[in-house]
Amino acid sequence: MNSNNPYYRRIDLPAGDLHVFAHDDLYHAMGAKVLEMANNNLQIPNIRYMSYTPDAHVGVGTCIGTTAVWGAEDGFVSPSIVGSDIGCGMRLHLTNLHVDELQEVKLRRKLVKAIEKRIPVENHARGYFSDIRLEDVLRKGLHGLPGKYVPDSYTPRKATSLTHVECSRFRYDESVLDRIPMPVWHRAHRQLGTLGNGNHFIEIQAISVNEDNRHIAERWGLQDGQVAVMVHSGSRSWGGAVNQHCGSEVAKTMSKLGLGTSDPKLVYAPLDSEAGQTYSNLMYSALNFAVANRHLMAFAVRDAFKETFGSQAETRTLYDLMHNYACEENHGEESFLVHRKGTTRALPAGHAGNPQPYAETGHPALIPGSMGTSSYLMVGSSEGARNYHSICHGAGRIRSRNATKQLVTVDEFASSLRIGQEDEIVVNHRGLESLIDESPQAYKDVDQIIESVVEARLATVVAKCRPLAAVKGV
DNA sequence: ATGTCC
Numbered sequence: 001m002n003s004n005n006p007y008y009r010r011i012d013l014p015a016g017d018l019h020v021f022a023h024d025d026l027y028h029a030m031g032a033k034v035l036e037m038a039n040n041n042l043q044i045p046n047i048r049y050m051s052y053t054p055d056a057h058v059g060v061g062t063c064i065g066t067t068a069v070w071g072a073e074d075g076f077v078s079p080s081i082v083g084s085d086i087g088c089g090m091r092l093h094l095t096n097l098h099v100d101e102l103q104e105v106k107l108r109r110k111l112v113k114a115i116e117k118r119i120p121v122e123n124h125a126r127g128y129f130s131d132i133r134l135e136d137v138l139r140k141g142l143h144g145l146p147g148k149y150v151p152d153s154y155t156p157r158k159a160t161s162l163t164h165v166e167c168s169r170f171r172y173d174e175s176v177l178d179r180i181p182m183p184v185w186h187r188a189h190r191q192l193g194t195l196g197n198g199n200h201f202i203e204i205q206a207i208s209v210n211e212d213n214r215h216i217a218e219r220w221g222l223q224d225g226q227v228a229v230m231v232h233s234g235s236r237s238w239g240g241a242v243n244q245h246c247g248s249e250v251a252k253t254m255s256k257l258g259l260g261t262s263d264p265k266l267v268y269a270p271l272d273s274e275a276g277q278t279y280s281n282l283m284y285s286a287l288n289f290a291v292a293n294r295h296l297m298a299f300a301v302r303d304a305f306k307e308t309f310g311s312q313a314e315t316r317t318l319y320d321l322m323h324n325y326a327c328e329e330n331h332g333e334e335s336f337l338v339h340r341k342g343t344t345r346a347l348p349a350g351h352a353g354n355p356q357p358y359a360e361t362g363h364p365a366l367i368p369g370s371m372g373t374s375s376y377l378m379v380g381s382s383e384g385a386r387n388y389h390s391i392c393h394g395a396g397r398i399r400s401r402n403a404t405k406q407l408v409t410v411d412e413f414a415s416s417l418r419i420g421q422e423d424e425i426v427v428n429h430r431g432l433e434s435l436i437d438e439s440p441q442a443y444k445d446v447d448q449i450i451e452s453v454v455e456a457r458l459a460t461v462v463a464k465c466r467p468l469a470a471v472k473g474v
Numbered sequence: 475a476t477g478t479c480c
Binding site: 187199234235236 | 475476477
């Protein structure tokens, strides 16, 4: 049944097979609840494949770390699998600065202040991009932004494939947008350019290249000691509103068709049903919002760099990709509907789904660590095809926010960020209490997660990104 | 993750 590889197992659940790509120890730490959830998901008709990455943990209805696949012809789409933070994902920008130029704590503080000035992180804050039409963003993503926000040095207008949303699809039946109530429109409009809270962040990092993949790093333009900007955010309240509206529509379709699983909260509809199409289209509007929002925040960070280090400071887009969505993809000769909930696509060199600039190397897969720990730039391997080229999306939570607050003291958290030392990771909040639930102890060890992904032969490491400063919402 | 309501 199971192979001898300690990094992979197939689990024979009552409703079907679950594939787990994780070291035995990580698998055993996941607990029984994740198997129950997998079994519920596997009860959805026509499902072809389901797997967990090593960072899998319990979510609402579906585990974070799930890849669930249907055939495109007889597929079911599930708002419960995608979740409410539709389009949540990562963006990485490369700067022309070296880490030595940020050596002084004072300078990192100045940079963080300059970022804070441009990107509100408070709960009900208004973003600074009110001159942008929300409808244009929802319909066209980056193409809906005024030209001044898309300078060629930053993301060439023609290289929209640097965001994998637009690489797949961004035009759809626009009449569905009218289904979302006006108050939600207004809220989403004022949220353009805001970070959100929870695990979302903007981080300044220093790159170190993995020797084994130096040839790929060079093709991507990465250098040792290079300063990078990583943005982790989603579709703010727009995605939640889409999830809520479609959730009830999809549930109605289910009762009409007499469908259901052991979990009444797990909703899904045939992709070609009206409810399925409405969801699919509105989901794309949320993907467009999310990618444009990350772009705008990275644009604001670019401005903050110029203010802090002079006008010659520049940042350019390496890549933007999501880990919460459902999308039609070609694998081999066939077309599939792939759901990724807290998993990252990592295509290998030569795969036709790669955006043009990365056709020969595979595209960068951006994997964040927890606060204070390194993030990774990965590239997919051809063996990753067995998992539809899905890898982990981060460290993965091991304890709840409340449990973390009980366990970790402010002092312990501060020392994990080396606060007060020369190499302190500068955080925008002076009081760290409100961020304790994001401390490294709330998460698995990202190095172990990456080891599992590498040993399961799904992807390899191209570079590691060490945090220098972080901006978080509360 | 989010906004809202007690």
